[in-house]
Amino acid sequence: MCHDAGMKATLTRQPRSLCPVNIAVEILGDRWTLLVLRDLMLKGRVTFKSMIEAEEGIATNILADRLSRLEAEGIVEKLPDEDDRRRARYTLTTKGLDLAPVLIHMMVWSATYYDTAAPPGEIDEMRRNRRRYLAAVRASAERSGPPERAGKR
Amino acid sequence: MCHDAGMKATLTRQPRSLCPVNIAVEILGDRWTLLVLRDLMLKGRVTFKSMIEAEEGIATNILADRLSRLEAEGIVEKLPDEDDRRRARYTLTTKGLDLAPVLIHMMVWSATYYDTAAPPGEIDEMRRNRRRYLAAVRASAERSGPPERAGKR
DNA sequence: CCGGATCCGTTTCGATACTG
DNA sequence: CAGTATCGAAACGGATCCGG
DSSP states (O other): OOTTTSOGGGGOOOSSOBOHHHHHHHHHOSSSHHHHHHHHHHSOOOSHHHHHTSTTOOOHHHHHHHHHHHHHTTSEEEEEOSSOTTOEEEEEOHHHHTTHHHHHHHHHHHHHHSOBOSOHHHHHHHHHOHHHHHHHHHHHHHHTSOOOOSSOO | OOSOOSOSGGGOOOSSOBOHHHHHHHHHOSSSHHHHHHHHHHSOOOSHHHHHTSTTOOOHHHHHHHHHHHHHTTSEEEEEOSSOTTOEEEEEOHHHHTTHHHHHHHHHHHHHHSOBOSOHHHHHHHHHOHHHHHHHHHHHHHTTSOOOOSSOO
């Protein structure tokens, strides 16, 4: 069995309390987890397949591993698609949605200092009206679709 | 100077623009970089030695590598200590300080869902008055010391 | 002493091929 | 379609050395 992808039960963090940055790093500190969260939160990619098709090209075993870790942490929930049983849908829990501010500030920071492919209007919306943008993300997550451009339209 | 980042030969990012989450992940997405930033930003640890002494026990080669990457990105600046020449001081640039919201939201999220060792008052201050907390971080960075507890005391 | 650089064994990651 | 198995590559981390 590939490195503990399957032993989710044993993934329990030590009860001893840590610096909060430390905890976030244990969960988010790798090259893929945040991208998976972005897919779920902002891109409306909620199936294994759609995440595999994302431009970064995550490997199937890595995606499976990250999804199962996130599920073990209670950040995502996996539920079988009602229409198509072999398909699974991954959705963010409230705990997962609460990571939106982290993602958003990362995006704003990146767009401030680097040339990014993000629609400038969207970054502006994040910067200027973060609360409204967050509400839009949340609302879209309820429908498990991609977020509307808050405000605009 | 402080901002022509990314010109380190080994670290050249592709000029093609990426999803902003992607950029943040390339820079921050590993097990140590965020902890180093925390030391610089929140713990007042600005020397190599003091970071080595942090509880997590980063290895000297890893710390040296992360600091040089952060320097190459224009996130930290290295300058020799005026009093003691063999000692070096690492300080955050403006670009680095602009990552404070990311760190802070990570801490708030972690403290919300896990048992952490953070002083609850500090987390509350972050949650309730993030702007003031940010100002305190910024001000303390100017002095290169640990941030005061904004407001309280 | 301090801030690293280098070497090297070990752990973890991740691309590809494969399977239920 | 949604994962596993395999195996090479990369990252990690301990020890050690070194210039200032």
